Amino acid sequence: MSQAVTMLKRIGSAEVRKALDLHARFLAGRPGGQRASFAYVDLSGLQLDNADLREADLTGARLNAAFLARAKLQGAILYGADLRGADLREADLTKADLRGACLRGANLASAILVSCDFREGQTALHDDQAGYKLLVHQTKVGELDFAVLTGANLTGSQMSGVSASSTDFTGANLSGVTLGGAKLRKAKLDRANLTGANLAGADLSGASLKRANLTRTDMAFATLAGADLTDALIPPPVMVYLDDVPLDQVVAGHEAFCKTQGGSGTPARLAKVDFRALGSLKGRRLSALAAPGSVFFGLDMEGAHFQAADLSRCDLRGANLRGADLRGAKLIDAQLTSADLRGADLSPLAVGEGRVLRTDLSRANLRHANLSKANANRARFLEADLAGANLEGCELTAAELEA
DSSP states (O other), X not given: OOOOGGGSEEOOHHHHHHHHHHHHHHHHTOTTOOOOBOTXXXXXXXXXXXXXXXXXXXXXXXXXXXXXTTOXXXXXXXXXXXXXXXXXXXXXXXXXXXXXXXXXXXXXXTOBOTTOBOOOOOEXXXXXXXXXXXXXXXXXXXXXXXXXXXXXXXXXXXXXXXXXXXXBOTTOBOTTOBOTTOBOTTOBOTXXXXXXXXXXXXXXXXXXXXXXXXXXXXXXXXXXXXXXXXXXXXXXXXXXXXXXXXXXXXXXHHHHHHHTTTSSSOOOBOTTOBGGGXXXXXXXXXXXXXXXXXXXXXXXXXXXXXXXXXXXXXXXXXXXXXXOBOTTOBOTTOBOTTOBOTTOBOSOEEEETTEEEOOBOTTXXXXXXXXXXXXXXXXXXXXXXXXXXXXXTOBOTTOBOOO
């Protein structure tokens, strides 16, 4: 069997539009509808941004350099497809079949790739004279080398043996992903969530895993030569002690100090402490808590009181801060990726007659955070990353945002 790329059928944009119209009728269950089939069709370079291709058949299709930003590709069959250099930013590929697909250099930033299948696979075309010819795309199948998956959601995807050298997974959600035997040499996995992922036997030589969450991650027999694991999150400790005092008692003492306005208890200063050992801080009164550089990853802190707290440089990724009181809090350089801040109070805190303390989120990472209906009046967001954040109904009057 030999190359068969030249056997792919090329169709024009008018024919594509007609097929998409019929596919829309098919998805809506309307008469005359027909499922879109672009199997073994050359669609390279086509403008397909926002296209609805749910459940479409794109087996072996050539989509290199195609524009598919925000496209709906849930359940689509992309088996053996050529997606080299394609623009798939914010596309939804939930449960798509990507076995054997080539994604070398594709841009999948903030894409949804939940439960996708990236395992190896090959396909062939039938030729009346030469019989079956193996379909290849100039580079081997199953490649993710040099692809961009920053902030992508790959929860539960099958990626065993995938080649993803020098791929950028910064801030991606890879929880529960199967990456056994994957080639991740020089991959960038900074701040990636690898909770419960299987990396057994994976090659992570020279990879960057700074601040990655490796809780319950299986890394048996993985190659880590030259890998950077600076500040990577390992499973939380069963209990944390500070000067021989359990963390829960230290926090309880600070809470008592807040509740009694200094009548009892002791204010806490807890730099670089892993609060995950407490399990939850829901509703706790922790005003003026000083905990710079600490870890609150994924903690339930709904309705907690953090007025004037120093949470600068803290890891608050995925934390539940819904309805929390963060007035006057210092969140400079904090990591709040995918944090739930719905209804949170980020407005100024009155600290005396005519004096207020503003909430400071300068340089904070708020990618994909949910700030809907939060009060961020006069809050500082200088140099903050709000890419993909939900700001629906968020009060931003007089807030300092980048121009």
